[in-house]
Amino acid sequence: xxxxxxxxNPNTGKTSLFNTLTSSYEYVGNWSGVTVEKKIGQLKDKSGxxxxxxxxxxxxxxxxxxxxxxEYLVTDSPSLLINIVDASQLERNLYLTIQLLEYGKPxxxxxxxxxxxxxxxxxxxxAYLSERLHTEIVPLIARTGVGSKELLSCMNKTEExxxxxxxxxxxxxxxEEAILGISREVNSELTFSGLSPRWIALQxxxxxxxxxxxxxxxxxxxxxxxxxKEDALKQLRMKEDTSSLQDYIRSVRTEIxxxxxxxxxxxxxxxxxTLTEKIDTFAAHPVWGIPIFLAFMLLTFELTFDWxxxxxxxxxxxxxxxxxxxxxxxxLTAVGASGFTHALIIDGIIGGVGGVLVFMPQIFIMFLIISxxxxxxxxxxxxxxxxxxxxMVGLNGKALxxxxxGFGCNVPAVMASRSIEQPKERxxxxxxxxxxxxxxxxxxxxxxxxxxxxxxxxxxxxSLYVMGIVLTLVLAKLFSLFxxxxxxxxFMVELPPYRMPQTVTLFRSTWxxxxxxxxxxxxxxxxxxxxxxxxxxxxxxxxxxxxxDSFLASIGGLFAALLEPLGFGTWQSGAALVTGFMAKxxxxxxxxxxxxxxxxxxxxxxxxxxxxxxxxxxFMAFVLLYTPCLATxxxxxxxxxxxxxxxxxxxxxxVLAYTVxxxxxxxGKWIGLT
Amino acid sequence: MIPCQSCLTSLQPGNxxxxxxxxxxxxILKRRLADLGVAEGSNITVKRCCLWGGPILLECDGQLLGxxxxxxxxxxxxxx
Amino acid sequence: MADIVIITxxxxxxxxxxxxxxRKSKKGACSSCSQRKSCSAVCSDSPAPxxxxxxx
Numbered sequence: 001x002x003x004x005x006x007x008x009n010p011n012t013g014k015t016s017l018f019n020t021l022t023s024s025y026e027y028v029g030n031w032s033g034v035t036v037e038k039k040i041g042q043l044k045d046k047s048g049x050x051x052x053x054x055x056x057x058x059x060x061x062x063x064x065x066x067x068x069x070x071e072y073l074v075t076d077s078p079s080l081l082i083n084i085v086d087a088s089q090l091e092r093n094l095y096l097t098i099q100l101l102e103y104g105k106p107x108x109x110x111x112x113x114x115x116x117x118x119x120x121x122x123x124x125x126x127a128y129l130s131e132r133l134h135t136e137i138v139p140l141i142a143r144t145g146v147g148s149k150e151l152l153s154c155m156n157k158t159e160e161x162x163x164x165x166x167x168x169x170x171x172x173x174x175x176e177e178a179i180l181g182i183s184r185e186v187n188s189e190l191t192f193s194g195l196s197p198r199w200i201a202l203q204x205x206x207x208x209x210x211x212x213x214x215x216x217x218x219x220x221x222x223x224x225x226x227x228x229k230e231d232a233l234k235q236l237r238m239k240e241d242t243s244s245l246q247d248y249i250r251s252v253r254t255e256i257x258x259x260x261x262x263x264x265x266x267x268x269x270x271x272x273x274t275l276t277e278k279i280d281t282f283a284a285h286p287v288w289g290i291p292i293f294l295a296f297m298l299l300t301f302e303l304t305f306d307w308x309x310x311x312x313x314x315x316x317x318x319x320x321x322x323x324x325x326x327x328x329x330x331x332l333t334a335v336g337a338s339g340f341t342h343a344l345i346i347d348g349i350i351g352g353v354g355g356v357l358v359f360m361p362q363i364f365i366m367f368l369i370i371s372x373x374x375x376x377x378x379x380x381x382x383x384x385x386x387x388x389x390x391x392m393v394g395l396n397g398k399a400l401x402x403x404x405x406g407f408g409c410n411v412p413a414v415m416a417s418r419s420i421e422q423p424k425e426r427x428x429x430x431x432x433x434x435x436x437x438x439x440x441x442x443x444x445x446x447x448x449x450x451x452x453x454x455x456x457x458x459x460x461x462x463s464l465y466v467m468g469i470v471l472t473l474v475l476a477k478l479f480s481l482f483x484x485x486x487x488x489x490x491f492m493v494e495l496p497p498y499r500m501p502q503t504v505t506l507f508r509s510t511w512x513x514x515x516x517x518x519x520x521x522x523x524x525x526x527x528x529x530x531x532x533x534x535x536x537x538x539x540x541x542x543x544x545x546x547x548x549d550s551f552l553a554s555i556g557g558l559f560a561a562l563l564e565p566l567g568f569g570t571w572q573s574g575a576a577l578v579t580g581f582m583a584k585x586x587x588x589x590x591x592x593x594x595x596x597x598x599x600x601x602x603x604x605x606x607x608x609x610x611x612x613x614x615x616x617x618x619f620m621a622f623v624l625l626y627t628p629c630l631a632t633x634x635x636x637x638x639x640x641x642x643x644x645x646x647x648x649x650x651x652x653x654x655v656l657a658y659t660v661x662x663x664x665x666x667x668g669k670w671i672g673l674t
Numbered sequence: 675m676i677p678c679q680s681c682l683t684s685l686q687p688g689n690x691x692x693x694x695x696x697x698x699x700x701x702i703l704k705r706r707l708a709d710l711g712v713a714e715g716s717n718i719t720v721k722r723c724c725l726w727g728g729p730i731l732l733e734c735d736g737q738l739l740g741x742x743x744x745x746x747x748x749x750x751x752x753x754x
Numbered sequence: 755m756a757d758i759v760i761i762t763x764x765x766x767x768x769x770x771x772x773x774x775x776x777r778k779s780k781k782g783a784c785s786s787c788s789q790r791k792s793c794s795a796v797c798s799d800s801p802a803p804x805x806x807x808x809x810x
Contacts, residue, residue, distance in 0.1 A: 582775075
């Protein structure tokens with residue numbers, strides 16, 4: 001038994017409910033396909049585990065995230081299903097409900113978004129619905145938590161009574177006979193699976209690949225099953241006009257659902273989505289839609305850097321390099337620490353970690369804006385507006401979702417590609433996600449642009465983001481021309497109604513994203529800083545008198561000659577780039593440690609001596625493009641399930657970074673920039 | 675764009691019709707549409723067309739969705 | 755005395771953090787996930803399931 005599971009259509013609020021019921025803070029958003037992996041949590045009242053599953057429309061999966069849910073039902077056999085149903089879209093949600101009722105385990109229906117349904121003038125007769133479906137129905141507003149108590153008590157009651165549903169549909173003589181035949185075959189082979197044989201038979205009749213693969217039936221049984229199916233289809237064709245068993249079963253179910261909805265839903269006061277329509281008049285305008293999106297992007301960067309981020313960042317810097325350093329300094333002197341310890345703590349840790357933490361405001365503002373896009377419903381509109389462009393280069397409009405998430409962090413972005421149906425477009429999207437400039441690269445830009453382009457920082461940084469996007473489009477075209485056989489493609493996206501993100505949710509998801517950054521600073525970046533500092537302290541001849549004699553200088557020196565044509569052929573740059581593979585923030589840590597200076601102002605002065613603006617821009621472009629970080633490589637390996645693609649993604653990005661940086665530096669010199 | 679007499683793309687934004695036949699569209703797309711309740715007999719409204727041949731926005735029973743014009747051209751509707 | 759204590763703590767913590775960070779990063783996915791302790795699906799060492807077969 002693996003407890004209860006939340007299951008339902010995409011974007012119906014399963015994860016919101018999961019967060020309320022288990023007091024966790026999983027990722028929520030207003031588009032289809034936020035959750036791509038199952039999540040397990042403990043119920044608040046300690047009565048057992050609860051599993052959150054990716055949204056599905058039916059048990060028959062079309063994309064990777066949907067496969068997760070269908071496989072879960074076969075292999076994990078939950079004891080209770082909580083079917084979350086969007087009250088404003090009852091008819092299409094009930095299709096999955098019927099398949100879940102056939103599954104044979106107790107089902108509770110959580111009728112979510114009753115507030116939305118009410119606002120749209122829909123009245124739902126829950127008592128009637130409950131009677132027709134023979135299940136408990138709990139009305140909910142998952143976003144605010146209304147109804148979650150009732151749901152919990154209902155879950156406990158159902159678990160005690162262990163009520164299996166007695167809802168069955170009669171599919172007509174032909175199908176019923178086939179169900180019997182297949183049940184018999186399946187039963188003879190799987191004696192203890194605990195699944196309803198009728199449900200398995202129906203899923204087999206519908207050709208559900210996830211169920212059939214998870215069952216792992218023998219070839220002999222499969223061929224007998226195939227014979228039953230062919231026979232059934234032949235008989236069915238004599239009576240009905242249908243192309244496949246799948247279509248026929250669907251039509252029987254749809255008819256019953258329509259019958260139920262006709263009596264359960266009172267549509268007489270129905271209203272259109274007024275607010276959504278009004279916003280879409282601007283946001284999805286055929287002409288103004290794209291300029292509005294671009295203006296929104298520019299606003300994002302102005303806010304992140306010039307208007308809000310930099311002033312806050314300066315305050316934080318003043319605190320770290322001022323009071324904090326002095327305090328630590330005094331503390332170390334008080335306990336009688338040696339010069340080595342002083343250097344280790346001040347230059348190594350405060351220099352390395354503090355230098356990255358200073359950029360926390362920019363990163364958090366960026367996360368806040370990304371969370372707003374995710375939660376408001378604008379995300380799906382962007383995919384629609386950009387689909388044409390994406391189609392031209394062999395991608396899918398849906399790839400925009402991973403790309404936007406990638407501005408926060410590339411790792412979840414690679415995961416988010418799961419909701420793209422076509423394998424070719426999915427692989428292509430995953431390969432290109434690393435070109436999206438993630439928040440870890442932000443400190444590098446903030447540092448360099450702050451020194452060399454202080455007056456137009458937001459524009460310079462925006463130009464790097466745009467460079468990443470333009471190169472993505474160019475490479476997508478190249479890759480789809482040369483690496484992939486052209487496969488069929490289609491685009492379909494649901495547009496959820498807009499809703500104002502709740503402040504609490506917004507700050508919570510910003511915090512959840514930002515927490516990862518802070519955690520990384522306290523662990524990985526700290527560890528890396530100590531290591532790097534040690535490498536600058538020690539050299540081949542023992543303790544290095546000058547940093548130029550240190551191990552880090554020899555490591556960085558290996559690459560210096562190679563980086564010469566790019567404009568930054570120093571061991572310092574080489575070392576920063578090598579260590580940056582661990583995590584791109586470490587580029588900044590390394591620079592801080594190398595130029596060991598007390599505060600940002602000092603570092604800025606040092607760097608402005610070592611770089612020219614042109615070299616700095618070339619360096620930033622190189623950091624943007626060269627190789628995904630270690631964690632992204634890890635997740636790419638996992639999601640593509642292929643070393644070939646993983647290494648390809650590292651390889652192409654190195655070549656690309658080198659080429660682009662050479663073009664920028666040499667081209668810049670040629671036209672007379674310095 | 676393939677000219678058509680009675681397909682979705684021939685509808686002006688704001689007008690609606692009832693789907694009478696899916697032409698030769700991708701079976702996976704057909705499943706996806708069916709998942710959203712767009713099937714033969716459903717009433718569908720064209721909300722707006724995007725510029726530069728981008729996807730068109732449709733509404734079916736309160737659900738907004740977007741599909742490419744190429745595919746919309748294969749869906750035949752009858753205007754009542 | 756305090757010197758040795760500080761140095762030992764800093765170096766052992768740094769080594770531990772780096773070791774754990776690299777191990778986590780190699781697996782991908784989990785380093786920034788709040789459920790990484792209870793989530794059996796992503797963090798297990800088993801390879802990702804093959805992509806779901808598409809219907810014909």
